[in-house]
Amino acid sequence: MKKISKNIAHLRHLRGVSQEYLANDLNITRSRLSSWEEHRAEPPIDLIVKLSEYFNVSIDSLLKIDLTKVKDLRDLLKIGGNRILFPVMVDSEGKDLVELVPIKASAGYLDGYSDETFIENLPRISLPFAESGKFRGFPIKGDSMPPLESGAYVVGSYVESVSDIKDGKTYVVLTQHEGLVYKRLYNKINEDGNIHLHSDNKAYAPYKVKPEEIFEIWSFVCSINATDSPISDLVFSAIQNIQADVVELKMQRIGK
Incomplete structure (x- = not known):
């Protein structure tokens, strides 16, 4: 689950909060959060769910997609009861394919x-x-x-x-x-x-x-x-x- 390590740090920076602030919101220690971001440990499923809800992205997106490559998180769309990341492919001129x-x-x-x-x-x-x-x-x-x-x-x-x-x-x-x-x-x-x-x-x-x-x-x-x-x-x-x-x-x- 390497992608989730980068994604947690990336989403935290986008939110503009410190490790200490996010750790407090998740009711965990800062060192535990740091271990996730540095890929020394992996968050358990209950905290993956909490992260998904906190950043308002799907669990699939946290686990499967490198969110650092998403040019605009407004590409996050809502279908049914789920908020998902929708990857958009463009050509060399930036036109949708x-x-x-x-x-x-x-x-x-x-x-x-x-x-x-x-x-x-x-x-x-x-x-x-x-x-x-x-x-x-x-x-x-x-x-x-x-x-x-x-x-x-x-x-x-x-x-x-x-x-x-x-x-x-x-x-x-x-x-x-x-x-x-x-x-x-x-x-x-x-x-x-x-x-x-x-x-x-x-x-x-x-x-x-x-x-x-x-x-x-x-x-x-x-x-x-x-x-x-x-x-x-x-x-x-x-x-x-x-x-x-x-x-x-x-x-x-x-x-x-």
Whole structure:
């Protein structure tokens, strides 16, 4: 857990507090805090939770992401009941790029979505509409959302909060138990406390998800099929990029 050592010190400096001040707030000794920052010891899980709450970042971010590389902590966004770090990839000119999640990597996206290394190694392309905002492409599996079929891609725009869901619109959703799904959503939080997910193929029954079980939401922007889009050549050649091999190696490591 080397990253948490750097992250504690970095977040403390950003907060503008001394080791003694933070140690008092956490009800620990200054020497104990110092041992964490110098990577001579590791905080126990109960204090990792306290640190997460104190700095208002997710436990995943504390453990997995080098926060010293985050240019602006306003990139911390809230989804469901969780505050997460959202790594943003840009090109040499500072323009946002569209990451593509290859089919082989999509099964492990739930483990890798907040991992900076995982996101860095996704194949990326530029698209004309991606001048502002955050976009990502996801592979479609199955036949629950016709006319889209397996092999197509949905490009989505990042949604910051479940409260921004527009009833009846389609979204790519990352959930705690289902992983990545593409569905038509309805916000029923004020009625039964859940988000309702519907398939356009009526053979599939709708179901409900609690807001706190939703980690990411991506609003539909466009779909890209292998045969009918001039952009598709760019997309599928990008997927063939050697970066996809790096993703596969990453997923093999996660699966061990």
